[in-house]
Amino acid sequence: MSSVASAPAAATGESEWVESRLVASLMRTTYTSQLMGIAVIPILFGVLADDAPLRWLVAWVLAATAAAAVRGWVLHRFATTVVHETAAAQLAFFRRWRISFPAVALVWGLTMPLFFDDAPLGDQFVCWLMVAGMAMFATITMAAELTTLRLFLDTLMLSSLAHILWHIGFERPLHGPYQYWVALLLVLFWAVLREAGRRLHVTLRRNFELQYRNAQLIESLTRQTQAALDAVAIKNRFLASAAHDIRQPVHALSLYADWLGSEPELVREIAPRIVESTKAVNALFDSLFDLARLESGQVHLRVGPVDLAQLARELELQHGPLAAARGLRLRVHAAPAIAHSDVMMLRRIAGNLLSNAIKYTARGGVLLSLRLRRGVPVLEVWDTGPGIPPGQEQEVFREFVKLPGHGGTEDGFGLGLYIVSRLAHVLGHPLTLRSRVGRGTLVRLVLEPTDAEAAARRAALAVSQLTSMPWVRA
Structure with a gap:
């Protein structure tokens, strides 16, 4: 398994990402204690071959081998498959198979009946060293996941202590103080390992938290740098x-x-x-x-009631002569309605839409419609122009875009619809476009009531929205 932590995914929270990295670290470092445990099994068998009943010793070897095999499969599966999945999937897999860790500890705790107070002192000393070594290695390699470490240590120590206490209370109660000292030392050793594991875990967790925050900072700086480069390119x-x-x-x-x-x-x-x-x-x-x-972001808003019928009359007087000069018919249908918006900005939007429609249309006409739709005022501009090819509807709302082969674009600047989309976004009026090549185009502006404070915030964020504006395709 690679020791390099992957960068945090955008949708992964800090806590989940840190937990997944801690689990990955545990699974990686546990290989050391796994190999040590497998190597110690035949050594312990050789040490106790002449001291413990053979059938119980063989049963323990089989149990230890089976537990090691299960945990080995878990480690291998995580390293080859699960580590490439999401943080949530890694945590779910680990929680499902966490039981394999205390299972190994239980098997090693069951070595106590094989040697404690029965084998020669030299053999007991060797066995104690192996059990203590397993506990210390577990503390070092499993500290990344504190719950798992505690399960391992608690299972190992409680199973060992249980046999010692049973031995003291029922089997040889008058044997002497040796067993009591062993029990006391085991409890102290247990407490020391738990505290050492906790401190090591805190250090590891802080390291991964720092990694996450550094990655987030780098990502933020990268986005800001790209935004600055985009702004320079646009300028x-x-x-x-x-x-x-x-x-x-x-x-x-x-x-x-x-x-x-x-x-x-x-x-x-x-x-x-x-x-x-x-x-x-x-x-x-x-x-x-x-x-x-x-x-x-220096757009000054004056939000208030707008008489749409009056606005339609003003637009007809302003753009009617231009349409007539091009041999087009400008029709205006306006229902009596009041919109809550900025009258100057709304007039600018409607004027740009009409100018754009007249400029693109070679024959036929242009329709300006102001009506109520489900109780909400809607402004629509229809034209019989060449239409917009599929896939290019969004492009016409970008700055300096002129569609090739469309009449009327050669004398324009490619800013009209871009400004329309920006103003519509600031006012909170959803803008939609529908077009058919050779048939014409419909641009619809839903005049939902403008919230002055929200509009001011959107206007202030205009600089960070240089490259594109949100709009909805009908």
Whole structure:
């Protein structure tokens, strides 16, 4: 088994992970005492071959071999299979087979009737050394799991002490003080081993707790470093895309100005183009300012009642001429309803959705619907545009994304729907999208009541949510 503890899993709590590492340490170090116990069995048989009844000695050897075999199987199974499973699975396996440890202790405690006060003192001394060695090795190798260590020591010492006390009380009550001193020394030895095991266990537990916390700290630092790298990457894309998008209208303004200077009589033809280029630059700066405020968390909320019918009329007046100029029909259906939200941010969301729908739609129309659905106001924008290919629905809500081959994207900045998703998240309005290629797209905003405090917290966390925004696919 490897001696390197695995890193804590994200879903594993500290207590469970530490317990699983302690169990793994116990199973790993127990191999030492397991090998020692197997090696001592024939030695003890040889020492007591002339002192103990052969049938009882053989029975003990068979019992000790069987107990060692069972515990050996448990150790092997854990090392080859269970150690690769979850912490919970490791603990469940260990608890199921923990009985194999005190079973070994019981077998060794039963050596006492084979030699105590019957074998020559030299042989008794050798047997006592073997039993004491087993107890000390167990204290060192099993200290990682305190309950198991105590079960082992208690079983070994109680079974040994029980025979000594029975021997004193019933078999040879007047033999002398020797047995009493042995019983007292056994109790003291037992207490010392339990305390030594407890202290060693505390040290091991603290080491694994420290490992867990260090791993959590490293993981946290890794996440923060990755977040910083992501932020830098986004800012680089931000600057590159903004510079690319702003270059064309600014260059056009320069050309128009030169043209107007050299041929002033063309002012009627050039002036509208200058206005369009200026509008494009202003639109870009508006989007960049919105994005900067969102990503700095400096969004000021004014949550209150919003008259949706009035909002629909304002949006129709604002976007109707743009739709008509593109040969589209803008229809507005608004039911009398009140939403609890920030009117400026909601207007910005709806305006971006309408602008996006009109920009993408080459023929047909756009529908703005404000209605009640199960008592909750719902804002929907339908269009008859090209639709969004399957698998790319989420991409349109990322910053600087322009879908290739879609009309209307060449003069955009890829910020509209990104800002919509961010604002919707801040306000707590679930945003969904449904689209069919060649048929059009539906974007739905459920205007659940905005909690001002919760919205302020989400706005303050905007910087940590640079790379993606949660949204729900319909």
